Amino acid sequence: MxxxxxxxxxxxxxxxxxxxxxxxxxxxxxxxxxxxxxxxxxxxxxxxxxxxxxxxxxxxxxxxxxxxxxxxxxxxxxxxxxxxxxxxxxxxxxxxxxxxxxxxxxxxxxxxxxxxxxxxxxxxxxxxxxxxxxxxxxxxxxxxxxxxxxxxxxxxxxxxxxxxxxxxxxxxxxxxxxxxxxxxxxxxxxxxxxxxxxxxxxxxxxxxxxxxxxxxxxxxKHYKGVCHQYVDAGADEVLALRLLVDGKVSRPSACNSLETLLVHRDIADGFLPKAAQALRERGVEIRADERAAALVADAKPATEDDYAAEFLDLIIAVRVVDSLDEAIDHIRRYGSDHTEVIVTRDDAHARKFVESLRSAVVMVNASSRFSDGGELGLGAEIGISTTRLHxxxxxxxxxxxxxxxxxxxxxxxxxxx
Amino acid sequence: MxxxxxxxxxxxxxxxxxxxxxxxxxxxxxxxxxxxxxxxxxxxxxxxxxxxxxxxxxxxxxxxxxxxxxxxxxxxxxxxxxxxxxxxxxxxxxxxxxxxxxxxxxxxxxxxxxxxxxxxxxxxxxxxxxxxxxxxxxxxxxxxxxxxxxxxxxxxxxxxxxxxxxxxxxxxxxxxxxxxxxxxxxxxxxxxxxxxxxxxxxxxxxxxxxxxxxxxxxxxKHYKGVCHQYVDAGADEVLALRLLVDGKVSRPSACNSLETLLVHRDIADGFLPKAAQALRERGVEIRADERAAALVADAKPATEDDYAAEFLDLIIAVRVVDSLDEAIDHIRRYGSDHTEVIVTRDDAHARKFVESLRSAVVMVNASSRFSDGGELGLGAEIGISTTRLHxxxxxxxxxxxxxxxxxxxxxxxxxxx
Missing domain, CATH: 3.40.605.10 (Aldehyde Dehydrogenase; Chain A, domain 1)
Structure with missing residues (x-):
């Protein structure tokens, strides 16, 4: 033997x-x-x-x-x-x-x-x-x-x-x-x-x-955490900004940090310039799709690879979407089943986001950084599973x-x- | 593709x-x-x-x-x-x-x-x-x-x-x-x-x-069900016999049927001859260890392979043990983690049997044949797992x-x- x-x-x-x-x-x-x-x-x-x-x-x-x-x-x-x-x-x-x-x-x-x-x-x-x-x-x-x-x-x-x-x-x-x-x-x-x-x-x-x-x-196991925050039309912008900064900046090397920000077109004009400024002040590089880039000075263009990336660094991909459905489709396509956040005032939208996505953790108006055994009340954490079994x-x-x-x-x- | x-x-x-x-x-x-x-x-x-x-x-x-x-x-x-x-x-x-x-x-x-x-x-x-x-x-x-x-x-x-x-x-x-x-x-x-x-x-x-x-x-998955019934010293013999016949004979091709009977030496003299007769009357072939064979007319000798076998047929291996501990050791060694039964009047023995064995289903004074989704209250059954995960x-x-x-x-x- x-x-x-x-x-x-x-x-x-x-x-x-x-x-x-x-x-x-x-x-x-x-x-x-x-x-x-x-x-x-x-x-x-x-x-x-x-x-x-x-x-x-x-x-x-x-x-x-x-x-x-x-x-x-x-x-x-x-x-x-x-x-x-x-x-x-x-x-x-x-x-x-x-x-x-x-x-x-x-x-x-x-x-x-x-x-x-x-x-x-x-x-x-x-x-x-x-x-x-x-x-x-x-x-x-x-x-x-x-x-x-x-x-x-x-x-x-x-x-x-x-x-x-x-x-x-x-x-x-x-x-x-x-x-x-x-x-x-x-x-x-x-x-x-x-x-x-x-x-x-x-x-x-x-x-x-x-x-x-x-x-x-x-x-x-989990391979990576490509976590999304979606800011819905009519969301509280101050709250969305706080969750964004906490999610991206508080510990970029953690798997529960944000990698992609999705913003509804109706709130993009008002929200995105402020969000970009807050991120920039904290050293975050922004990689934006065309519509987001139009609202954010000096953004790099986002590639397909950026949407699927776990940067583990002060980098974020940003995309403007036409609807909640488009946000859900984006997350289904590029997500890693780890943690997703919706910022919204609309209960029906929150429910739809939660029910349409089968990620391991879905947050409504709370930071992605709470996706952690201690924060969720498990006492301690031996690992994170994105395998839908056990x-x-x-x-x-x-x-x-x-x-x-x-x-x-x-x-x-x-x-x- | x-x-x-x-x-x-x-x-x-x-x-x-x-x-x-x-x-x-x-x-x-x-x-x-x-x-x-x-x-x-x-x-x-x-x-x-x-x-x-x-x-x-x-x-x-x-x-x-x-x-x-x-x-x-x-x-x-x-x-x-x-x-x-x-x-x-x-x-x-x-x-x-x-x-x-x-x-x-x-x-x-x-x-x-x-x-x-x-x-x-x-x-x-x-x-x-x-x-x-x-x-x-x-x-x-x-x-x-x-x-x-x-x-x-x-x-x-x-x-x-x-x-x-x-x-x-x-x-x-x-x-x-x-x-x-x-x-x-x-x-x-x-x-x-x-x-x-x-x-x-x-x-x-x-x-x-x-x-x-x-x-x-x-x-x-589960590979096989090598299910045991252990009859403790001082057990109710009538009850033990009923559970034995139900467990072995009611549907021998089912994975929750009994394959091995373990009998405490203190009850073997009285119980085994009756058990053997009841099994024989129902066409069950008995494969016994030396001590059991001494109490059962015409038993074939049990081999190591018999103890590990899922017969799926009217065959049962029978062994006399000196103690509850020996029964537990036997099940740990030969069992398949499927279903085990203890027949006992002693609560401490029942508790020890349950806690010492980590089989998927452990029964105290009930038939192994209840190891089934419908019988256990699941409504229906898609399969049985002997994998300790999920x-x-x-x-x-x-x-x-x-x-x-x-x-x-x-x-x-x-x-x-």
């Missing part, structure tokens, strides 16, 4: 033990993990320094180096995040529905863990702790496969978390860090359909496509479980011969 | 229209479809006669011929099933949760259709109508790929159902029957990740493995939808710069 298969099988066995832990035991474990990270701060920061040094030798960009870097404050933040997960409600064992059938069998739907979750991610070492905490809290085993650039940091963090597992009398394999980063090893991991219940890739589109294209295990949109603890059936009877039979 | 891709794209476009239909419109459509089948009975039965004739020429077995055969009564049953789906509650648009966040945005979870569902199935022509009805009721487009043995029947049924779509002013492509049955065509269909949201294979294990192994689109156990209309987020605000922003 290959090493990775042995590791995965051990994780599956260990997951059986995690699945049966009480909420109290899981919360105590997460608290102990938080403390272990703080206790091991020196070792973790030293390991991180090795990653940073290696990265600088390779000449990575400053953005990448920043994502990679840990310091005492950031490590404290990671520990706090573990304690935060400990404080969240436990989805496991939750009875979501109960029905007594005509024959008096009692049918319950009860949440159970998925089993073994493989996280495939890049750069940020905090994912090692965050993902482990969420998977374990939901009763799962977790296989962590981070990027080579963070291998020392991830190894040190995992060692610390595994110590907490060990000290709690639990099998360490419940948290398995893959230290063999060869391509063939990850490929093999993604084929283990009888062992791995779900793979969640987090990182750039390249990583996610690699996982989605090679996995035989189920994958939940989970759609930001995924919290509940998305790491599934409902099954528990039936209680008194000897009922169906059709005894 | 290939033919199958064109068909699938047309289905996706048509699915947009179906997704927005009111419950009333969908129910009227299903009623019209039921009527269309009855109106076209002559054509459908003539087409079915061609399939039967071709099958007889090929020399298929009588069981297969029976699955394939339609008559006026069976066709009436198919029409009734469509009307039954019309009467079920509509999951689409259901608001499952609503929360007002501290910043006063209102976050709703709302059920939306999955999109396009590909059904891959064999033999029984009723699946063509049943699957179409369930997918359409849940607001989806459906691509139907039945077996070559039923191609004339399926084509005639689909033509009838499409007429009802057309007469309701809806795009026929919402129901797409694949008439090109070449292997490369189904393989291509299963690669269309941007078009097909879910594939559901129904049929023998060979078909299901083919779909699971070749699909890049998500697949929900849906686990019998799948009804709800499993053909997913929850997304709808947020309503009054201009709230997250972090306006």
């Amino acid at each position: 290959s090493d990775i298969k042995s590791l995965a099988l051990a994780c599956r066995d260990a997951a059986q033990a995690v699945a049966q832990l009480s909420t109290e035991a899981k919360n105590a474990l997460l608290q102990a993990m938080a403390q272990a990270l703080l206790d091991d701060a020196d070792a973790i920061l030293a390991a991180n320094a090795r990653d940073i040094a290696a990265a600088e030798t390779k000449g990575i960009g400053s953005a990448m180096a920043d994502r990679l870097r840990l310091d005492p404050q950031r490590l404290g933040g990671i520990a706090d995040a573990l304690r935060e997960v400990a404080s969240l409600p436990d989805p496991v064992g939750l009875v979501t529905r109960r029905e007594t059938r005509p024959n008096r069998i009692v049918v319950e739907r009860v949440r159970v863990p998925l089993g073994v979750i493989a996280m495939i991610y890049e750069a940020r070492p905090n994912v090692t702790a965050d993902a482990a905490a969420l998977c374990l809290k939901a009763g799962n085993g977790v296989i962590l496969r981070g990027g080579s650039e963070a291998i020392h940091s991830n190894t040190a963090i995992a060692a610390s978390l595994k110590r907490a597992l060990r000290e709690a009398g639990l099998p360490e394999a419940a948290l398995t860090l893959v230290e063999d980063l060869r391509r063939e090893t990850i490929l093999e991991l993604l084929q283990l359909t009888d062992i791995v219940d779900l793979a969640i890739p987090r990182g750039g589109e390249g990583l996610i496509r690699f996982v989605a294209e090679h996995a035989r295990v189920p994958v939940i 989970s759609y949109g930001p995924m919290g603890l509940e998305a790491l479980t599934v409902e099954r059936f528990v039936v209680r009877g008194e000897g009922q039979t169906r059709n005894i011969p | 290939s033919d199958i891709k064109s068909l699938a794209l047309a289905c996706r476009d048509a699915a947009q229209a179906v997704a927005q239909l009111s419950t009333e419109a969908k129910n009227a459509l299903l009623q019209a479809m039921a009527q269309a089948l009855l109106d076209d009975a002559d054509a459908i039965l003539a087409a079915n006669a061609r399939d039967i004739a071709a099958a007889e020429t090929k020399g298929i077995g009588s069981a297969m011929a029976d699955r394939l055969r339609l008559d006026p009564q069976r066709l009436g049953g198919i029409a009734d099933a469509l009307r039954e789906v019309a009467s079920l509650p509509d999951p689409v648009g259901l608001v499952t949760r609503r929360e007002t966040r501290p910043n006063r945005i209102v976050v709703e979870r709302v059920r939306v259709p999955l999109g396009v569902i590909a059904m891959i199935y064999e033999a029984r022509p009723n699946v063509t109508a049943d699957a179409a009805a369930l997918c359409l009721k849940a607001g989806n487009g459906v691509i139907l790929r039945g077996g070559s043995e039923a191609i004339h029947s399926n084509t005639a049924i689909a033509a009838s159902l499409k007429r009802a779509l057309r007469e309701a002013g809806l795009p026929e492509a919402a129901l797409t029957l694949v008439e090109d049955l070449r292997r490369e065509t189904i393989l291509e269909l299963l690669q269309l990740t941007d078009i097909v949201d879910l594939a559901i294979p129904r049929g023998g294990e060979g078909l299901i493995r083919f779909v699971a192994e070749h699909a890049r689109v998500p697949v929900i 849906s686990y156990g019998p799948m009804g209309l709800e499993a053909l939808t997913v929850e997304r987020f709808v947020v309503r605000g009054e201009g709230q922003t997250r972090n306006i710069p």
Whole structure:
């Protein structure tokens, strides 16, 4: 048997033990993990320094180096995040529905863990702790496969978390860090359909496509967030402007940031010049269609590619549309099923926008930036799904479980011969 | 573009229209479809006669011929099933949760259709109508790929159902029957990740493995049902016997029938001889481990393969265990995550059995044969999942939808710069 298969099988066995832990035991474990990270701060920061040094030798960009870097404050933040997960409600064992059938069998739907979750991610070492905490809290085993650039940091963090597992009398394999980063090893991991219940890739589109294209295990993912804001005729312009600036500028690198602004022709004359000025003042480059360009000084022309792009930068595509229907058609054509916003005073238009679009998150008069597990009330976020299966949109603890059936009877039979 | 891709794209476009239909419109459509089948009975039965004739020429077995055969009564049953789906509650648009966040945005979870569902199935022509009805009721487009043995029947049924779509002013492509049955065509269909949201294979294990192994689109499936009944020490023997006979004999070809009986050693002496007699009287062959064989006259010895087998026949494997733990270990080792039964008077044992096993359906003192969408209250069943993702156990209309987020605000922003 290959090493990775042995590791995965051990994780599956260990997951059986995690699945049966009480909420109290899981919360105590997460608290102990938080403390272990703080206790091991020196070792973790030293390991991180090795990653940073290696990265600088390779000449990575400053953005990448920043994502990679840990310091005492950031490590404290990671520990706090573990304690935060400990404080969240436990989805496991939750009875979501109960029905007594005509024959008096009692049918319950009860949440159970998925089993073994493989996280495939890049750069940020905090994912090692965050993902482990969420998977374990939901009763799962977790296989962590981070990027080579963070291998020392991830190894040190995992060692610390595994110590907490060990000290709690639990099998360490419940948290398995893959230290063999060869391509063939990850490929093999993604084929283990009888062992791995779900793979969640987090990182750039390249990583996610690699996982989605090679996995035989189920994958939940989103490739990109091409989020739209549509400003309807008669919308409150001040409100539309605020949502636009928040959506585009507050964190352009986030997947829930706006990439395209659609404006109804009836409001374009008044709104677009003001919107363009507000965006420009904040350094945003505007790529406009012909009608929008006529209202915006010095706009670059928008191309087809711009409409489909996730800029992840201070750039926005702008288009004037003739109707709500045209806005809906545009979003259906170019959207990524992530998050869409309508700004309107018309309830019927809001309803039509919501019902016509099947994106994971649709906002009426609220910022696209609320498309986030924490903001939507999930407590924490393990990822975002734009796959319309199992989970759609930001995924919290509940998305790491599934409902099954528990039936209680008194000897009922169906059709005894 | 290939033919199958064109068909699938047309289905996706048509699915947009179906997704927005009111419950009333969908129910009227299903009623019209039921009527269309009855109106076209002559054509459908003539087409079915061609399939039967071709099958007889090929020399298929009588069981297969029976699955394939339609008559006026069976066709009436198919029409009734469509009307039954019309009467079920509509999951689409259901608001499952609503929360007002501290910043006063209102976050709703709302059920939306999955999109396009590909059904891959064999033999029984009723699946063509049943699957179409369930997918359409849940607001989806459906691509139907039945077996070559039923191609004339399926084509005639689909033509009838499409007429009802057309007469309701809806795009026929919402129901797409694949008439090109070449292997490369189904393989291509299963690669269309941007078009097909879910594939559901129904049929023998060979078909299901083919779909699971070749699909890049998500697949929900179960390979087989190796269902266990464990009779605990101190169980009510009369009750245990009734559940055993119902579970094994009432329909041995069903996936929710029992394959293995596990008996606690403390009750084996009294229970097993009676159980064996009751099974024998009903023609059931017993394959027993050594200890069970000592209590059962003329039992064949059970092999490792027998414990893992879905017999789909009047055969049962029987094993004596020393404890509840040993029963749980046996089920974990040989089970298929489908359905398990415990017969016990001990609540703590029942709880331990339920919590230790993560099978899709766990029964306490009730027949394994209730592991069925209709019996569990789902109204109808499109399939059964033993994949712990999206849906686990019998799948009804709800499993053909997913929850997304709808947020309503009054201009709230997250972090306006």
